[in-house]
Amino acid sequence: MINTDSFSQRPVFISIVGASCSGKTALANNIAKRFSDHQVSVIAEDAYYKRQDHLTPEERVNINYDHPNAFDHDLLSQHIHQLRTGQSIASPTYDYVTHNRADATIPVSATPVIIIEGILLYHEQALRDLFALKLFVDTPLDICLARRVERDVIERGRTVDSVLSQYHKTVRPMYREFIEPSKYYADLIVPMGGYNEVALGVLDSKITQLIDS
Numbered sequence: 656m657i658n659t660d661s662f663s664q665r666p667v668f669i670s671i672v673g674a675s676c677s678g679k680t681a682l683a684n685n686i687a688k689r690f691s692d693h694q695v696s697v698i699a700e701d702a703y704y705k706r707q708d709h710l711t712p713e714e715r716v717n718i719n720y721d722h723p724n725a726f727d728h729d730l731l732s733q734h735i736h737q738l739r740t741g742q743s744i745a746s747p748t749y750d751y752v753t754h755n756r757a758d759a760t761i762p763v764s765a766t767p768v769i770i771i772e773g774i775l776l777y778h779e780q781a782l783r784d785l786f787a788l789k790l791f792v793d794t795p796l797d798i799c800l801a802r803r804v805e806r807d808v809i810e811r812g813r814t815v816d817s818v819l820s821q822y823h824k825t826v827r828p829m830y831r832e833f834i835e836p837s838k839y840y841a842d843l844i845v846p847m848g849g850y851n852e853v854a855l856g857v858l859d860s861k862i863t864q865l866i867d868s
């Protein structure tokens with residue numbers, strides 16, 4: 656448990672990277688649940704996909720969303736710097752159905768711990784260097800794909816054919832080219848993701864130690 660009464664330091668930034676559907680969001684939320692309300696905030700890198708207002712819906716479907724160029728990492732870095740200095744941010748939100756940034760924003764305040772989860776957070780050194788603890792969720796790709804088919808059809812308005820076609824065209828190749836090699840930069844590798852109780856216990860202690868240091 657974090658003692659927020661004595662909290663006057665900068666937030667501790669923790670990153671979680673891994674394949675799509677490896678369990679990054681589940682891990683972030685399960686870490687947050689082990690602390691009290693208002694102690695941990697979770698930000699999704701997906702919220703920082705670039706705006707695509709200038710493209711038609713058909714053109715947006717064909718973007719490579721697993722390439723580093725798809726993200727507005729400058730805005731994400733700017734927001735991290737604002738949070739470091741105690742300022743709140745208005746985090747963007749993303750609409751996977753229209754393949755574009757949504758109009759709504761979510762206020763995020765400078766809580767003691769801020770977790771940022773996403774597929775390509777370790778691509779640029781400048782961004783990597785902002786994290787005090789870098790995690791990588793290592794889940795077999797066949798499990799990730801099975802989860803992704805289910806999730807994208809139910810939650811993201813896709814057909815099974817479109818999920819599989821995108822998987823072969825960009826998701827898997829970009830994982831091999833950019834995401835898997837970035838495991839090298841992680842401080843800790845979490846096998847199987849968000850429901851790994853042993854890993855959650857270890858992370859709980861490490862995060863508490865980071866806050867107290």
Ligand SMILES: Nc1ncnc2c1ncn2[C@@H]1O[C@H](COP(=O)(O)OP(=O)(O)O)[C@@H](O)[C@H]1O
Pocket residue numbers: 673674675676677678679680681682802806847848849850
């Ligand atoms: N350990 C797990 N066992 C079973 N299903 C899981 C597990 N971890 C995540 N999921 C499910 O897989 C899907 C993707 O998980 P999520 O944490 O959102 O992945 P990511 O953020 O890496 O894309 C969700 O439907 C989630 O409920």
Ligand SMILES: Nc1ccn([C@@H]2O[C@H](COP(=O)(O)O)[C@@H](O)[C@H]2O)c(=O)n1
Pocket residue numbers: 674675676679701704720721750751753754755773774826
């Ligand atoms: N319009 C979009 C934007 C992104 N994606 C896919 O999302 C994946 C990353 O999010 P996770 O929650 O799964 O980590 C990424 O693999 C993109 O392909 C999309 O399908 N459509």
